[in-house]
Amino acid sequence: MICSHHNFFQNAPDLIPREIFPCCSVEGSEIKLISGPTHAGKTTFMSQVASNMVGVKIYIDFEDRQIPEPVSGDLQAIEETAAEIRKKETEDGEGRIFYFFDEIQNLQGWENWVDRLHRQGAEIYLTSSRSKLINEFSSRFSGRCKILRLFPFSFREYLQIKGNRIAEPNFLTPSSSDELLCMFLQYFENGGFPDVIKKDDISLSRKYFEEELKKGAAAGYDVQKLKKLVIFLISNMASEYSPDTLKKISGIESGELINTYLDYLEDIFLLYRVPKLNSLQESGKEKDVPCKIYAGDTGLFKAVYPGYPDSLGLRFENLVFLELLRREKQVFYFRNQRECDFIIKEKDSQKVSAAIQISVCFGNPAVMEREILGLTEAMDEYGLEEGLILTMDEEETIRVNGKNGKKIVMVKSVWKWMLE
Structure with a gap:
């Protein structure tokens, strides 16, 4: 032994x-x-x-x-x-x-x-x-x-395992930036499981997924219902879920039993539930609070359901969520008239410290307006003077009008943010 x-x-x-x-x-x-x-x-x-x-x-x-x-x-x-x-x-x-x-x-x-x-x-x-x-x-x-x-590898750890020197984001040459962006896109596709990266074999993620299903069957869960449920949720990562939709997809008729299955999937780190912050006070009951679902690794998307139409923006959002967990943040989302992807509290704190919006297509004027308005509404709600928008590669500083005066919106490329 x-x-x-x-x-x-x-x-x-x-x-x-x-x-x-x-x-x-x-x-x-x-x-x-x-x-x-x-x-x-x-x-x-x-x-x-x-x-x-x-x-x-x-x-x-x-x-x-x-x-x-x-x-x-x-x-x-x-x-x-x-x-x-x-x-x-x-x-x-x-x-x-x-x-x-x-x-x-x-x-x-x-x-x-x-x-x-x-x-x-x-x-x-x-x-x-x-x-x-x-x-x-x-x-x-x-x-x-x-x-x-401990989570799957961060982008910094990914660069180390690939033998790349981690440079300071603010001191990169154009060629270094291009190289790091290409490395980031590979990391984004395959996720952070160490052996998946070392062997460049995304099929290992599928193997890990099947292993967890077998453990679920051994724990007494209906493996077919569990599989239908988790495939649907991973293929719709970074989205709110409807209990009625989950019942229909999985064949699990009881809402209470749905929650039991979700509890199990969260217990084994396959999925995470993120609550809507401004609903916690409204409902008074944690189980009644709307939630978004995030996958435990972005590589699971293509490994588990390779034929499903890809939603790049949702996987992008999922990647940022996992990095926030690595940094020990409490993560929520906000939606009132508009939506903000992430509202952040520091560890063991009840005070909101940051609002973050995620945008793959920030160069599109309509997308830019929507993201800024959603972020500004959240900043007004929680008294924040500065907000953050993470993009694939755009960077700028934008000044916007809030309810109580001017506010600053920092636009950063996500891979540079992950190297900070």
Whole structure:
């Protein structure tokens, strides 16, 4: 069951350092939970962490089907084995023990065991591909835990894996800008799953999708209904969904059951729901708030439904949404007389800090007017003096009239924004 650092951590291939925001530092003695989608690189990230550790490193993958369900005696044996390794590898037999546990949710009663190991002085890193574990983990280990959220590769990480130097966006030559735009378009098409990028094989995204459906079937969901539901939602990413439409498409007759399926898809990071901000106060009930659906990776669109008519603008919006999550923003959308794609609050804050509009065809005068009016209405609503429009490659500064005077609209190319 145990794989020590000799045959796992030290023999890991060359790795691309993952970008984790400063507030998600791996430093400190807290129990660390690395949470994110399957195949996003959580195990690899643990390898990177382990490479900087001095001590005994114990790794166990609790999703390994060859490992039987451990019982209390097996867990005790793991600790004894770790102690034996420490005795052999350290002069005084007192070196630090580091535990690295993959997919910890598959170990029944893991909380008490991990709690005991931590209280005994071990440093512990856990991974999970289930988002619901985040709240349970935070509650169980309040004050003694740290959550690290890992997503598919960002554009910056994509450039690193492709061997490109990351340049300062404001100091690019025209030829460098053209090259980076081409790289961005490739990233936009294939998404950010590490192996999809390394092998240039979008079919892997389809394989990952099928794996998640099998897990859903094992969890008791009707796999055909689940598949119809998720294909429809991914092919209509960045759009509001109607419960009645979802019932018709999936064959799931109950609205409550629809929500159960959506909860599951969000739990495995396949989809995200983003609420309409100015409806939270109106309804008073979170389940009654209109939502938009976003996919966990933009590469899923063509992988899951290659024959579906492409909506470039919606995939573009989905890409920006995922980058906002990487930056630990709380994301909403606004719609009153007009619509604004993203309303942003900072982590653990209730104050709106930014309004962002997404536009692939900003050069079109009618599109430009619509996007600016929607952004300005949101800026007026939340008292913002400056707004942002992200485009494929246009850049300018626009001054507009708001209800309370002049406002500034910054227009930026999305790939430069993603390099900031």
